[in-house]
Amino acid sequence: MRRTLLVALAASTLSTAAAAQSDLAERVRRYREGNEVAIVRELADLLALPNVATNLEDIRTNARHLVGMMERRGIGARILETDGAPPAVYGELKTPGATRTIVFYAHFDGQPVDSSRWRGDPWKPVLRSGALGPGVRDLPLVSPSGRYDPENRIFSRSASDDKSPIVAMLVAIDALRAARVPLSVNLKFFLEGEEEAGSANLRTILTRHRDLLAADFWIFGDGPVHQTRAAQAVFGVRGVIGANLTVFGPIRPLHSGHYGNWAPNPNVMMVHLLASLRDLEGRITIPGFYDDVAAPTAAEREAYRAMPAVDRQLIGELRLGRTENEPASLAEQLALPALNLSGLAGGRAGSGGANLIGAEASAYLDFRLVPNQTVDRVRSLVEGHVRRQGFHVVATPPDSATRRAHPKIAMLTWSGGYPAARTGLDSPGSRAMLAAADGVLGRSIIRVPTLGGSLPLADFVEVLGARFAILPIVNHDNNQHGENENLRLQNLWDGIELYAGVLARMGREWQSVP
Amino acid sequence: MRRTLLVALAASTLSTAAAAQSDLAERVRRYREGNEVAIVRELADLLALPNVATNLEDIRTNARHLVGMMERRGIGARILETDGAPPAVYGELKTPGATRTIVFYAHFDGQPVDSSRWRGDPWKPVLRSGALGPGVRDLPLVSPSGRYDPENRIFSRSASDDKSPIVAMLVAIDALRAARVPLSVNLKFFLEGEEEAGSANLRTILTRHRDLLAADFWIFGDGPVHQTRAAQAVFGVRGVIGANLTVFGPIRPLHSGHYGNWAPNPNVMMVHLLASLRDLEGRITIPGFYDDVAAPTAAEREAYRAMPAVDRQLIGELRLGRTENEPASLAEQLALPALNLSGLAGGRAGSGGANLIGAEASAYLDFRLVPNQTVDRVRSLVEGHVRRQGFHVVATPPDSATRRAHPKIAMLTWSGGYPAARTGLDSPGSRAMLAAADGVLGRSIIRVPTLGGSLPLADFVEVLGARFAILPIVNHDNNQHGENENLRLQNLWDGIELYAGVLARMGREWQSVP
Numbered sequence A, B: 001m002r003r004t005l006l007v008a009l010a011a012s013t014l015s016t017a018a019a020a021q022s023d024l025a026e027r028v029r030r031y032r033e034g035n036e037v038a039i040v041r042e043l044a045d046l047l048a049l050p051n052v053a054t055n056l057e058d059i060r061t062n063a064r065h066l067v068g069m070m071e072r073r074g075i076g077a078r079i080l081e082t083d084g085a086p087p088a089v090y091g092e093l094k095t096p097g098a099t100r101t102i103v104f105y106a107h108f109d110g111q112p113v114d115s116s117r118w119r120g121d122p123w124k125p126v127l128r129s130g131a132l133g134p135g136v137r138d139l140p141l142v143s144p145s146g147r148y149d150p151e152n153r154i155f156s157r158s159a160s161d162d163k164s165p166i167v168a169m170l171v172a173i174d175a176l177r178a179a180r181v182p183l184s185v186n187l188k189f190f191l192e193g194e195e196e197a198g199s200a201n202l203r204t205i206l207t208r209h210r211d212l213l214a215a216d217f218w219i220f221g222d223g224p225v226h227q228t229r230a231a232q233a234v235f236g237v238r239g240v241i242g243a244n245l246t247v248f249g250p251i252r253p254l255h256s257g258h259y260g261n262w263a264p265n266p267n268v269m270m271v272h273l274l275a276s277l278r279d280l281e282g283r284i285t286i287p288g289f290y291d292d293v294a295a296p297t298a299a300e301r302e303a304y305r306a307m308p309a310v311d312r313q314l315i316g317e318l319r320l321g322r323t324e325n326e327p328a329s330l331a332e333q334l335a336l337p338a339l340n341l342s343g344l345a346g347g348r349a350g351s352g353g354a355n356l357i358g359a360e361a362s363a364y365l366d367f368r369l370v371p372n373q374t375v376d377r378v379r380s381l382v383e384g385h386v387r388r389q390g391f392h393v394v395a396t397p398p399d400s401a402t403r404r405a406h407p408k409i410a411m412l413t414w415s416g417g418y419p420a421a422r423t424g425l426d427s428p429g430s431r432a433m434l435a436a437a438d439g440v441l442g443r444s445i446i447r448v449p450t451l452g453g454s455l456p457l458a459d460f461v462e463v464l465g466a467r468f469a470i471l472p473i474v475n476h477d478n479n480q481h482g483e484n485e486n487l488r489l490q491n492l493w494d495g496i497e498l499y500a501g502v503l504a505r506m507g508r509e510w511q512s513v514p
Helices: A023-034 A036-047 A056-071 A163-178 A202-208 A266-275 A298-306 A311-317 A330-334 A375-388 A400-405 A428-441 A458-464 A489-512 B023-034 B036-047 B056-071 B163-178 B202-208 B266-275 B298-306 B311-317 B330-334 B375-388 B400-405 B428-441 B458-464 B489-512
Strands: A076-080 A088-093 A101-107 A126-128 A153-155 A186-192 A217-220 A232-234 A239-248 A338-347 A360-369 A392-394 A409-418 A446-448 A468-470 A486-488 B076-080 B088-093 B101-107 B126-128 B153-155 B186-192 B217-220 B232-234 B239-248 B338-347 B360-369 B392-394 B409-418 B446-448 B468-470 B486-488
Touching: A023 A036, A023 A163, A023 A428, A023 A489, A036 A056, A036 A153, A036 A163, A036 A489, A056 A076, A056 A088, A056 A163, A056 A186, A101 A163, A163 A186, A163 A489, A202 A458, A217 A428, A232 A428, A239 A266, A239 A375, A266 A338, A266 A360, A266 B266, A266 B338, A298 A446, A338 B266, A360 A375, A375 A392, A375 A409, A392 A400, A428 A489, A486 A489, B023 B036, B023 B163, B023 B428, B023 B489, B036 B056, B036 B153, B036 B163, B036 B489, B056 B076, B056 B088, B056 B163, B056 B186, B101 B163, B163 B186, B163 B489, B202 B458, B217 B428, B232 B428, B239 B266, B239 B375, B266 B338, B266 B360, B298 B446, B360 B375, B375 B392, B375 B409, B392 B400, B428 B489, B486 B489
Parallel strands: A101 A186, A101 A217, A217 A468, A232 A446, A392 A409, B101 B186, B101 B217, B217 B468, B232 B446, B392 B409
Antiparallel strands: A076 A088, A088 A186, A126 A153, A153 A486, A232 A468, A239 A360, A239 A409, A338 A360, A338 B338, B076 B088, B088 B186, B126 B153, B153 B486, B232 B468, B239 B360, B239 B409, B338 B360
């Protein structure tokens, strides 16, 4: 997962004591307790393979290793090659009598490392007694007792992001087989090999293998669980598009005493323009901006109401005296489009403050999009609004003639950009998956209609018509992308149970949803 | 002069060919032509004395040397000591029958130097054939012919800022004596020794020597002439006060996807607050801001009309598509109060743009003040306005409890601050000086009602009730404050004539003004 996208959206209101667990969970747990060393070894063997996406041979080695892991389990597996791109891995496990097919997604490439910041080699997995800190000890990878303290952690690149969900899913299959519980769905695997490098070939791969990847539902294993360590299912992400905005003053900085009040001040133009874009309550004031925004569904409204309320805790932690658009909750606000004014720069402020009129002022804006909004329409609305404020809009720095010809000039350059993706909580697949997860957990999994953050899941929706949920398992404090990335063993154990429950029940639940 | 304050306000409309010069100018010129080597040597001897204000002994050496230069001319001179401060130098020359007294101000301390950037030692004056550049040659300081090419330049710290006006004034007295033209005024000298260090003791010195410094008019020799090399007389400066403004968001930066639309964005608060302070035409929109602003006098309006129009040239040079408050001219706009938004900073913009909600945003504002505005009232108007926008105003960073208690917090810290100073162009002294200058030049000196820039001349006005004009002589391209500071000899020659004309005629002109 490219950014820390699955952060705390709710504080757990669940008691850690209570909550009866299902029979299935107990049986999966017994299997795991009898096989902890083997599971840790299988994970460690996978982690020992360097996996930065820019090294194609490394990625291919990982892919072959994954094919082997699947084949040992009777899963039909193969490498999906794309010219010049890191390969992906496909796997397929048919279930007699199953009428539904799900695809499990994870990526097996990892972020580049700065080895000098790691304690040890990023691709020599180390078991330690807990998170790094005073008193933490290195432990033998093979536990002499055959069991591990569940607070032990494995340190290695991709220990959490994203190799361990793959192992959890495969071990879930092993556990179900050991317990003689049949899968309730046909299962496919789509394992990506260049997610951390930006998924440049993802759309091509999905398009080329459209038939192979046909399915009723996608489950994404990427990302961390809730910060309270409770499981969560996430049904959407906001889209995103970034804009660099620059407005222009005199061709060179001027003394503010000798020219101030006469030479147009780009900082002044900028603050007036930006103030016209949104208000203090998060409402975007560009005419028409909300026209194509989908209202939350009844199921989403219900989910917002049911989500653990984290607002009060966050307000204290962040030392806020207000939030935008009170009394709307964080979760409700994140389901709306947003215009974030992420960066402002012009002239000299702070300790280097100088009395000058700068030559230009710049701002970085990011728009977060919700279902039905398109990148193109947002760009067009913004550019139209800037024009209506009297600006000549350009995409490259204006030359002298352009500067002379226009009273106000704004340069807009757009970066990235993809739409939101969301699957209804009340879609049949969503309801089946939620029922399966609730069943194995013995309580309600946290339902998150959408992340505030963004992932390019729209590719799956647009190319494949995918419906999906993100069902993460790893600890939130995993140092994802940084040095000393790690997986807490209890998260792996819990993940095996959650995935086993979904595999065992989702198909059956689906039959009973209307 | 602390900043490049006397820059181009007008392009010359004068023909270089025409313009008959007065008899007096010719007689002064003949004296100078016969004494060029002696004048250059006297200047070079003064320039050879290191003069950074932080070295008290160096300043004292300069002061003693200046006293000697005056005493050789029969001017009663002495050092004005202030405990722990660089001394000033006072001089007095009574003129039998004169009823008016003028004080000539210059400073003899200089900016600190970065010797590594100089061609040669900053305190070993070097004569060169012209400005630095291809083909410029070092020349002997003592010209074998006794004359110099007027485009030759002397390079040394303080060659232009501010030692040469002192030499010009003393040589003007020599020239008048040689021509048997009596001075028309009593003349005092007030030569400051710590201007470049911020004049921390100036107010104390003026207050202590109030009686000694009593006079009808002050002439400041600081600063450069017009960029067209034409002489100008400047009758005012704007006041200035700077404000650092900071507004606060969450205690740490947040991911804009996960918190945008909910956590208050300080950049957004900042742009709305700043947009409420002034409009795009330079008009300050803080209620009451213009209540105590003096309207321009008839003489000032006339001066604006008569000033060489530089707007069109500057608009082209600066590649502007508009100016603020068109069709008002630069000179008119600089006579109004101004709010310059000099710096903006918050989050990350430009190539380092990041999708975040910053913890704070900051801005640097400088206000330029005109007569009747006070620093205290401006501060109070601004703070009142910020409060009315819903901000809790603090002067130091807010602690957690303060952040939690207030929806919006603005930190305002003020820097520097002194009011405008202006002398009417129609005051008797101004008219007398202008008539004297016009007479010796044989044409109208450029009349500048006020600089847009700022100098703390209000000290002279408030302590001594001074009326004043700035009457600069040095070239505008003098590298003032930087390396290789220099004086173009023709500027010194012209300055001697201008000062001689004022000394010879200002008293007599004064008798004839109503």
